[in-house]
Amino acid sequence: MTDIKVAVIGANGRMGSEAVKAVGAAEGLRIVGTYGSGDELGDLGGADVAVELTVPAASPDNVAHCVDRGVHVVVGTSGWDDARLEALRHQLEAAPPSSTGTGVGVLIAPNFAIGALLMMSFAAKAAAYFESVEILELHHPSKVDAPSGTAARTAALIGAARGEAGRPAIPDATTHDPHGARGAVLSGIHVHSVRLRGLVAHQEVLLGNAGEQLTIRHDSFDRASFMPGVLAAVRAVADHPGLTVGLERYLGLD
Numbered sequence: 623m624t625d626i627k628v629a630v631i632g633a634n635g636r637m638g639s640e641a642v643k644a645v646g647a648a649e650g651l652r653i654v655g656t657y658g659s660g661d662e663l664g665d666l667g668g669a670d671v672a673v674e675l676t677v678p679a680a681s682p683d684n685v686a687h688c689v690d691r692g693v694h695v696v697v698g699t700s701g702w703d704d705a706r707l708e709a710l711r712h713q714l715e716a717a718p719p720s721s722t723g724t725g726v727g728v729l730i731a732p733n734f735a736i737g738a739l740l741m742m743s744f745a746a747k748a749a750a751y752f753e754s755v756e757i758l759e760l761h762h763p764s765k766v767d768a769p770s771g772t773a774a775r776t777a778a779l780i781g782a783a784r785g786e787a788g789r790p791a792i793p794d795a796t797t798h799d800p801h802g803a804r805g806a807v808l809s810g811i812h813v814h815s816v817r818l819r820g821l822v823a824h825q826e827v828l829l830g831n832a833g834e835q836l837t838i839r840h841d842s843f844d845r846a847s848f849m850p851g852v853l854a855a856v857r858a859v860a861d862h863p864g865l866t867v868g869l870e871r872y873l874g875l876d
Contacts, residue, residue, distance in 0.1 A: 625650055625651060625652040626650060626651050626652070626670050626671055626856060626857065626860075627652055627654045627667070627668060627669045627670045627671070628645050628651050628652065628653055628654065628669055628670070628671050628672070628673060628856055629653075629654055629655035629656070629657065629663075629666040629667050629669035629671075629672045629673070629693075630642050630645065630653065630655070630656050630657070630672070630673045630675070631657045631663065631672055631673065631674045631675065631676060631684050631688075632657070632658070632659075632674065632675035632676035632677075632699075633656035633657055633658055634658040634659070635675060635676070636764075636845060637675040637698060637845055637848065638656075638673075638675040638676075640845045640846060640848070640849060641673050641675060641849065641852055642656055644846075644849035644852060644853060645673070645852075645853070645856065648853050650857070651853070651856060651857075654666075654667035654668055654669050655667030655669055659676070659680075663684065663687050663688075665691065666687075666688065666691065666693055669693055670693065670694065670720070670721050670722070670860065671693065671694045671695070671696060671856050671859055671860065672684075672688045672693050672694070672695050672696070673695075673696045673698070673852060673856065674688070674695055674696065674697045674698065674699055675698045675699060676699050677699065677701075677766055678699060678700060678701025678702075678766070678767055679701075680699075681697065681699035681701060681702070682706055682709070682710070685697060685710065685728060686710075686713060688726075689710075689713055689714060689717045689726050689728065690713075690717065690718070691718075692717065692718045692719055692720045692721060692726055693720070693721075693726070694720055694726055694727045694728070694859045694860050695726075695727075695728045695729070695859070696729050696731065696852065696855040696856055696859055697728065697729060697730045697731060698731055698734060698848075698852070700732065700767050700770065700771030700774075701767055701771070702730050702771070702867075707730070707865065707867065710728060710865055711864075711865050714726055714728060714863075714864055714865055720860065722860055724860065724863050725863030725864060726863065726864075727859040727860055727861070727862045727863050727864065727866070728859070728864075728865050728866070729855050729859050729862070729866045729867075729869065729872070730865070730866070730867045730868075731851070731855060731868065731869045732770075732771035732772045732774065732775040732867075732868065733771070733772040733775070733823075733848075733851075733869070734848035734849070734850075734851030734852050734855065734869060735823075735840065735842050735847045735848050735851060736850060736851055736873075737840045737842075737847070738772060738823075738825070738840045738842070739851070739868075739869060739870045739873065739875055740840075740875065741776075741825065741827070741838055741839070741840035742772070742775060742776045742779055742870065743779075743870060743875045743876075744838050745776055745779070745780055745827040745829075745838050746776075746779040746780055746782070746783040747783070748827075748829055748836060748838065749780040749783045749784050749787075749789075749829065750783050750784060750786070750787035750789060751829075751831075752829035752830060752831050752836065753792070753793065753830060753831050753832070754792050754793065754828075754829065754830040754831075755780055755784075755792060755811055755827065755828065755829050755830075756805075756811065756812045756813075756814070756827075756828045757769075757773050757776055757777060757780075757811060757812070757813045757814065757825065757826070757827055757828075758813075758814045758816070758825065758826045758828065759772065759773040759813065759814070759815055759816070759824070759825045759826075760815075760816040760817075760818060760821050760823075760824040760825070761815075761816070761817060761818075761821055761822070761823055761824070762817070762818070762819070762820075762821050762822060762823075763817040763818065763819055765817060768806075768815040768817070769806055769808070769813045769814075769815045770815070770823070770825070772823070772825055773808075773813050773815070773825060774808055774813070775867075775868060776811075776825070776827060777808035777809045777810075777811040777813055778808070778809050780809065780811050780827070781808075781809025781810050781811055782809070784810070791810060792810065792811070792812075794812075822841075822842050822843055822844065822845065823841075823842040824839070824840070824841045824842065825839065825840055826838070826839045827839075851869050854869070854872065854873065855869055855872065858872045859872075
């Protein structure tokens with residue numbers, strides 16, 4: 623079998639450098655290009671798949687560059703709101719075929735850790751059975767966006783699950799919060815962000831009923847925890863033309 627040729631965009635960053643090592647050591651994958659901030663992407667070294675791990679401000683242009691050249695993309699950068707996703711869908715509809723002759727596939731992955739994907743799946747399943755739900759996400763202070771993409775994705779999944787179950791709005795008597803202590807509200811779910819030195823990526827989903835609480839927590843202590851998901855995504859993205867949001871859809875966890 624021919625190796626999948628992979629380019630890593632954002633190769634000098636914390637996640638990017640881990641991805642370069644993981645892809646370079648993986649059977650059936652071959653690094654053909656690594657790109658840092660300000661580098662010209664060009665033809666991406668003839669890559670079949672690009673792994674995009676940069677910052678929200680740069681990510682859409684990087685992904686567009688890949689799609690225009692028929693290169694599949696695995697995206698781990700956050701900041702992909704509904705407007706950006708819709709623009710990408712339109713671009714994919716007009717994109718040239720990939721090197722394999724199929725439509726270009728793009729995966730937007732809020733989290734690559736298998737445990738985090740399970741955490742989100744479990745939380746969405748449980749949310750229909752609890753009156754109250756809140757999300758607490760904790761990351762290192764170098765993270766540029768808040769809330770995290772994982773927290774936003776979790777909130778969306780929980781909100782959808784509660785809507786399908788016909789659950790009412792979560793009770794909250796707060797009427798005075800001039801400083802925003804109750805956090806952001808996404809899909810009807812309060813989300814709280816912590817930025818603290820020594821952390822990597824952590825999230826708790828707190829679910830409450832009268833007299834009981836369920837806590838679902840995932841911790842990534844090292845970015846190596848994300849690499850099995852990155853490799854799985856690189857191997858699968860060509861089989862999923864068009865836009866996919868969430869690695870769980872490749873793994874059957876949705």
